[in-house]
Amino acid sequence: MPTQDTAGPTDRSRDGSAGEPAAAAAIDVDGLELTYADGTVAVDGIDMTVPEGEFFGFLGPNGAGKTTTIKVFATLLSPTGGAVRVNGFDVRSDSRKVRESIGYMAQETSIDPELTAAENIRFACEAYGVPRDEQSVRVDELLDLVDLADVADKRAEEFSGGMKKRLDAATALVHRPPLVFLDEPTTGLDPKARNRLWEYFRRINDLGTTIFLTTQYLEEADQLCDRLAVILDGEIVADGSPSELKREVGGEVLDVELEGDGTATERAAAIAREFDAFADASVAETEEGISVTAETAREHGTDLLVALRDADVTVTGFNIRAPTLDDVFLAITGEELDTDDGEVAQ
């Protein structure tokens, strides 16, 4: 987000024209709505507050409204309803100040493949108005931060997908913004490259930077985020820390593996739903069989297995475990989060 004069590295002053006091929230959202020109309601009245220093996750399937929301925060789209303050500045009336105080890593990398790693960062320094005499130090610092110092003089076109993403993350940090937006930064990366990026994001957050991350990967949200919100069809349907959300699912999960086709699964699911010992259970059909989440899953799990056997359903395996974020998602939406991995890059 190029600007001429940026806020200094540690300058978090709020000298907005209205002279507002310093806000403790990095992001404050009140009734945000975003309807596109063609009438698509992408964001349908969301409220949220992200305190400074937090690692916040915005989780949802494709098309839920994550990118639209992040674009409003980064002032690339203007809200059609509600109010949003970022680093204390209003996104409508103070958009320049918002842009100066944030870093934004978009879904598509913004690096120039013909430039070297160091040149890409230096270019970003110019674009963000980092003073010339500070640029060399900044370039070295950031190359170190994302472990690209040893390939500083290599052209980005020679880099793997994961290295390009790391370089892209570095370019979003040249002006040392207190808040960084990461829009699905690991989509399409293999697990190893993904893990490495997580390390850098943790490092950036440990240095005090607030992070707002969108992801369709439940494990990513679970591993990284202090708190998260789940968005579905433009509305926030759950929020809290990963452990709070898991607790809300209630009880434990009994996974039952079944022999046979979909008919056996359907019958088993029907039996589990009507099973008296499982009040308020949620039952999902999975690839292997069924998953039953209930307060009494541990206590009465074997009773269900007996009931299944009595109904001639063959159980080939079972396991009782604590809920994961997948179960949270399943409980909220009734569907597993279908992640479209796309191409896999190293």
Ligand SMILES: Nc1ncnc2c1ncn2[C@@H]1O[C@H](COP(=O)(O)OP(=O)(O)OP(=O)(O)O)[C@@H](O)[C@H]1O
């Ligand atoms: N420029 C646009 N004009 C009209 N509708 C749009 C536009 N951009 C996005 N949408 C629609 O708005 C809704 C939310 O899209 P958005 O890209 O914000 O979702 P997302 O959660 O980021 O998904 P993805 O992971 O696919 O990017 C979708 O229905 C999408 O088709």
